[in-house]
Amino acid sequence: MNAEGELAPAVQSILRDVRSRTTPDERVSVDARSFSDAIARTESNGVPVVAEVKPTSPTTDGNRTDDPVELAKKMVEGGAAALSVLTEPEHFGGSPENLRRIREAVSVPVLRKDFILEEAQLDAVEADLVLLIARFVGDLSKLVASARERGFQVLVEVHTLDELETALDSGAKIVGVNNRDLGKLEVSLDTFESVAPEVPDNVTLVAESGIATPDDARRMREAGADALLVGSAIMDGDVAENTRRLVSA
């Protein structure tokens, strides 16, 4: 794990809050909806998009206060293959309860987007996939195994080739390359293009962050993305139409 001094202040604050939150006593057991099946179902009609319910963020102006379940349903109506739901409350306006309600209301797989550092955090809510960020997790192999024991599929997020190596060593079968550098919060689609060629073919590859237009979507697909994770560009305006535009890219 990187020294926290190298992280943007907002990210340092997120990690401090995560550590101060209480964790549940009871272990979850999940019957997960398959992410690879959801991608395969979408492939014949369009681009597999993981649409993110992201009410706000450290880099977003304002807070979208619509009912998250209504937003999620509109994303599915727009053709989203899967959903990502922020459960971090202080900096992203999310909650485990939002995810629980959304997962009950839709039939596509739902990713829990949070900053999970230790095993007990996995038990906050059931989801089909959980995100583990290679940069922040001390023993990634152990946490991947703990998540799988509970039935979760695991999306391991990387930003560099070194982190990709750590992810693959941990046995990750789904890898997300985050175009957002959590050190500086700068976004560049070049990141995905530089890391993707080193990802083995048998790994499901997700391009994350900074995808705003159909051109961006095509660019990420040409660079090897099996799916695209999109937050801000979908949340800003008509979420069904925004999702549809990227799915039809």
Ligand SMILES: O=C(O)c1ccccc1NCC(=O)[C@H](O)[C@H](O)COP(=O)(O)O
């Ligand atoms: O989005 C942020 O401002 C942010 C700040 C600090 C840490 C993480 C952050 N984002 C988390 C994400 O992974 C994104 O929500 C996700 O990849 C979607 O990105 P985008 O399409 O650019 O909204």
